[in-house]
Amino acid sequence: MDLILKNRNFRTFVFAQTFRDITLMLFVTSNGWLVLDLTDSTIFVGLAAGCGGLGMLITSLLAGSIVDRVDRKKILALSHFILSITFLVVVLFIWTGSINIWILLLTTFIDGSCTSFRFVCGGTITMDLVGSKDLSRATAINFSCMTITGIFITAIGGNLIDRYGFESTYLLMSICAFISSVILMLGLPSISKNITDGNRTSIQELRDGISYIKQNKRIRSLLLLGLSSEVFGWAHESMVPVVTKYVLGGGSVELGYILASGQVGALISTLVLSNYRIKKNRTLILYLTYILFGLFLIGFVWSKILLLSMLLYCLVFLAVATYEVVLHSLMQTIVPNVMRGRVVSFQILTWGATGISGFMLGVLAGFTSPPIAITINTSILVLNGTRNIVKKILTNKSILSYWQ
Numbered sequence: 001m002d003l004i005l006k007n008r009n010f011r012t013f014v015f016a017q018t019f020r021d022i023t024l025m026l027f028v029t030s031n032g033w034l035v036l037d038l039t040d041s042t043i044f045v046g047l048a049a050g051c052g053g054l055g056m057l058i059t060s061l062l063a064g065s066i067v068d069r070v071d072r073k074k075i076l077a078l079s080h081f082i083l084s085i086t087f088l089v090v091v092l093f094i095w096t097g098s099i100n101i102w103i104l105l106l107t108t109f110i111d112g113s114c115t116s117f118r119f120v121c122g123g124t125i126t127m128d129l130v131g132s133k134d135l136s137r138a139t140a141i142n143f144s145c146m147t148i149t150g151i152f153i154t155a156i157g158g159n160l161i162d163r164y165g166f167e168s169t170y171l172l173m174s175i176c177a178f179i180s181s182v183i184l185m186l187g188l189p190s191i192s193k194n195i196t197d198g199n200r201t202s203i204q205e206l207r208d209g210i211s212y213i214k215q216n217k218r219i220r221s222l223l224l225l226g227l228s229s230e231v232f233g234w235a236h237e238s239m240v241p242v243v244t245k246y247v248l249g250g251g252s253v254e255l256g257y258i259l260a261s262g263q264v265g266a267l268i269s270t271l272v273l274s275n276y277r278i279k280k281n282r283t284l285i286l287y288l289t290y291i292l293f294g295l296f297l298i299g300f301v302w303s304k305i306l307l308l309s310m311l312l313y314c315l316v317f318l319a320v321a322t323y324e325v326v327l328h329s330l331m332q333t334i335v336p337n338v339m340r341g342r343v344v345s346f347q348i349l350t351w352g353a354t355g356i357s358g359f360m361l362g363v364l365a366g367f368t369s370p371p372i373a374i375t376i377n378t379s380i381l382v383l384n385g386t387r388n389i390v391k392k393i394l395t396n397k398s399i400l401s402y403w404q
Contacts, residue, residue, distance in 0.1 A: 004141065010129040012187040014145055019180035020080055020118065021149040023087075023173045027111060029157035029259055030169040031104065032241040033252055037166075038101055042242050042370065046362015049238030051105045053355015055112025060120065060349040072128070076121040077184040079114040084177035086110045087170045094167040112355060119351070123328065135333060140273035140325050147270060147321070150263030158256020212343070219343060222331055225290070225388075227350040231357040232381035233293050233320070236301070238358035242370045243301055254306060261310035265318035273325050283392070286326045291385035292319035294378045301371040 004011045035048045066075060090107055093099040122142070130138040160168045213219050244255040296319060300312040328347075335343045357377075365373035 007130060009188060010126075010138065012183065013125060013129060014141065016180045016183035016187065017122065017142065018145050018149055019176040019183065021146040022153050022176040023080075023083065023180070024115075024146070025150045025153040025259070025263075026157045026169045026173045026176075028237070029154050029252075029256055030161060030166055030173075031108060031111075032238060033161065033255060034099075034166050035101065035104055036241050036245065038099070038104070042239070042362045042365040044101060044362075045242055046238055046359040046365070048101075048105055048108045049235075049355040049362070050359030051355065052108040052112035052115075053352045053358065055109040055114075056116045056352030056355065057349060059113040060116040060346075060352055071190045072121045072125050073184055073188045073190060075117055076125070077181045079117040079121075080177045080181040080184070083111065083114050084174045084181065087174035087177065091167050091170045091174065094165070094170065112352065116352070123347075135329055137273070139328055140270045143270035143273075143321055143325060144267060147263040147267035147317075151260045151267065154259035154263060155256040158252045158254070158259075161252040161256075213346060216334075218334060219331070222327060223346055223350060225286070226327055226347055227353055228384055229290060229293070229320075229323070229381065230350050230354040232377050232384070233297065234351075234354040235357035235361050235377060236297055236374050237354065239301075239361060239365060239370050239374060242362075242365065243374075246370060247301065247304060248306055248309060250306065257306070258310055258313050261314045262317040265314035265316065266321035269318050269321040270325065273322065282326055282330065286323060286330075287385050287389050289319045289323035289326070291382055291389075293323060294381035294385070297378050298375050298382075301374045 004014060031048065032045055035045050039045075086107055090099070090103065093103055123139075126138050126142060127135055157169050160172075213223065240258065241255055244250045244258060248254060248258075250258075293316060296312055296315040300309055300316055303309040303312055331343065331347055361373050361377055364376070
């Protein structure tokens with residue numbers, strides 16, 4: 001945590017992102033539950049996730065080249081301001097009693113689009129502010145702040161919905177997104193402006209990014225691993241409200257507690273990682289946490305006891321937070337500065353697959369059940385991780401130093 005104390009700009013950035021994290025956690029708590037409340041349909045819950053994923057898919061590729069060309073701070077602040085206005089409009093629809101599923105689908109699409117800029121800018125700005133030497137620790141600090149926020153905000157959000165309705169959480173989202181935008185604009189200097197050739201278009205730079213990835217085997221393998229975890233692991237997020245309601249028989253309060261328990265697990269992981277640099281066995285840690293992510297998730301969806309579900313979801317996020325920090329740090333440190341925005345945008349593109357696969361998971365859950373659908377999906381994750389470890393051993397490549 002000494003990075004926050006010693007680096008003023010990084011401290012300001014973390015402070016601004018904390019308000020954005022409040023928005024993120026409230027959205028995770030509120031949106032899926034509101035869709036389920038309006039439609040009582042797993043398919044529509046999945047469709048909402050799909051709209052968010054579609055927004056990320058459409059904007060993430062161009063976001064990388066844009067971030068490499070203009071002031072990253074301004075792009076990030078603008079995306080937060082757009083979200084603030086969007087959530088305020090949703091509040092007005094709820095207050096007037098005219099909220100419907102189509103408005104929520106559009107809102108989720110906008111959120112996904114803005115979120116792609118949030119993560120592309122966030123990752124590259126962190127590297128700009130702290131450098132490659134402290135990137136793993138800084139990334140873990142970012143995750144730590146997000147998870148600390150999530151522990152309280154998800155639980156508070158569930159209770160706010162139960163007592164005051166959905167308009168209370170969407171109004172709070174709007175306010176926090178606006179505050180984050182203001183802090184970024186007033187508190188940070190311009191960051192990495194025009195580091196690319198100004199005579200080249202965004203499409204040309206996108207092609208350069210694709211060409212770079214094609215020629216770099218390590219980047220391709222990391223992106224494919226990330227894609228598989230999104231499709232077969234993170235896709236479960238859209239179904240957490242469904243599991244809470246139909247498996248546990250809970251409401252918005254119980255949903256908030258489950259989401260908070262996940263953030264506790266992520267916090268434990270990131271607090272440890274923020275104080276230690278991972279120098280060895282990174283590939284082994286990457287694959288083991290990838291597999292554990294899937295195993296704990298399967299246990300979670302079949303649990304019918306709230307406390308057990310909270311414990312298992314805590315372990316799910318303990319594993320996946322470690323996996324994400326290691327994956328993101330590897331991605332940032334092996335990519336040259338001029339390409340980082342574009343390569344990270346491809347990573348965000350894989351995150352967009354979460355929403356798309358969440359829609360398919362919702363359809364499968366509609367024909368079977370949420371536990372069966374998630375088990376089928378997540379089993380592929382576990383098998384793929386096991387296959388990768390065995391493959392490295394059989395091909396005589398040292399799994400303990402593959403990316404060192």
